[in-house]
Amino acid sequence: xxxxxxIIQKDGIEAMLKSMTGYGRRETVTDGKKILVxxxxxNHRYSDYxxxxxxxxxxxxxKIRKHVSSYITxxxxxxxxxxxNYDTAEKEITLNREFAKNYIDALxxxxxxxxxxxxxxxxxxAKNPDVFKTERPEEDEEQLWNTVRGVLDGALADFVAxxxxxxxxxxxxxxxxxEYMRTLVQKIEERSPRTVSEYSAKLYEKIKEVLDGRxxxxxxxxxEVAIYADKVAVNEExxxxxxxxxxxxxxxxxxxxxxxxxxxLIQEINREVNTIGSKASDIDIAKIVVTLKGExxxxxxxxxxxx
Numbered sequence: 217x218x219x220x221x222x223i224i225q226k227d228g229i230e231a232m233l234k235s236m237t238g239y240g241r242r243e244t245v246t247d248g249k250k251i252l253v254x255x256x257x258x259n260h261r262y263s264d265y266x267x268x269x270x271x272x273x274x275x276x277x278x279k280i281r282k283h284v285s286s287y288i289t290x291x292x293x294x295x296x297x298x299x300x301n302y303d304t305a306e307k308e309i310t311l312n313r314e315f316a317k318n319y320i321d322a323l324x325x326x327x328x329x330x331x332x333x334x335x336x337x338x339x340x341x342a343k344n345p346d347v348f349k350t351e352r353p354e355e356d357e358e359q360l361w362n363t364v365r366g367v368l369d370g371a372l373a374d375f376v377a378x379x380x381x382x383x384x385x386x387x388x389x390x391x392x393x394x395e396y397m398r399t400l401v402q403k404i405e406e407r408s409p410r411t412v413s414e415y416s417a418k419l420y421e422k423i424k425e426v427l428d429g430r431x432x433x434x435x436x437x438x439x440e441v442a443i444y445a446d447k448v449a450v451n452e453e454x455x456x457x458x459x460x461x462x463x464x465x466x467x468x469x470x471x472x473x474x475x476x477x478x479x480x481l482i483q484e485i486n487r488e489v490n491t492i493g494s495k496a497s498d499i500d501i502a503k504i505v506v507t508l509k510g511e512x513x514x515x516x517x518x519x520x521x522x523x
Contacts, residue, residue, distance in 0.1 A: 232470070234473070235521050235522065236521055240371040251298070290523045310349045316341065386521055387468055390515060397511050453491050454488075456488050457485060474523075479516075
């Protein structure tokens, strides 16, 4: 199953996993407005959506957050929205009378108190941006949302595509490592029984040397070997590891967000490998355990990048 999943990903047929990092951008001009949407994300343990927009578009934030959450279940996501009105005729410019009066009075006061040249003109006063108020007509909120949503969907499509491409690369790497770990566990299963027979032979030779021709208590040797075999037996751990590897294949091919599940499963795999390491009194098995632990760390690092 694991090798089959790896072959699928290498051929580029389908990427089941998605990376938590991604970027998408769309810009369009419609109905006298230029609309720009950018979506980007980085790794995060949970889901965190941050909407950055202009103040007058605040009513869209909750709609954007809900819409984005239907695409993304995990990661720190930033959404940037900018709407620029090209149709300036829609803007209404009015005089801020109260501010203008106070501003002009202050200018006269400045002139009189410091004996400055009187160059207070309309153009001079108009340079202060607060003298005028530019008011936007009331937006049709539903119509604007429908327009923005179309641009947002485009940005999200690019964003998800990037996540899937990166997820495909991660999935290929994970499948390859799991397949390698399967071969290592198989080596442990092949080596483990031989350690018992080797122990039995060494014990028999040692006792034979000590007794120096006297009769050997075969029953005692068999008892010692049985105790040793029970102590170093790792078949339960290797069976559970095989089960965990099969579950790993199922999760990454489920088409569902897999990061948290895989993170938990790797902890279980690590627990079984540690148990084998604590039981192993054979140098060859010990070396395999060290290699397995190295692969587990690499798995753990990669899984942190998965949605």
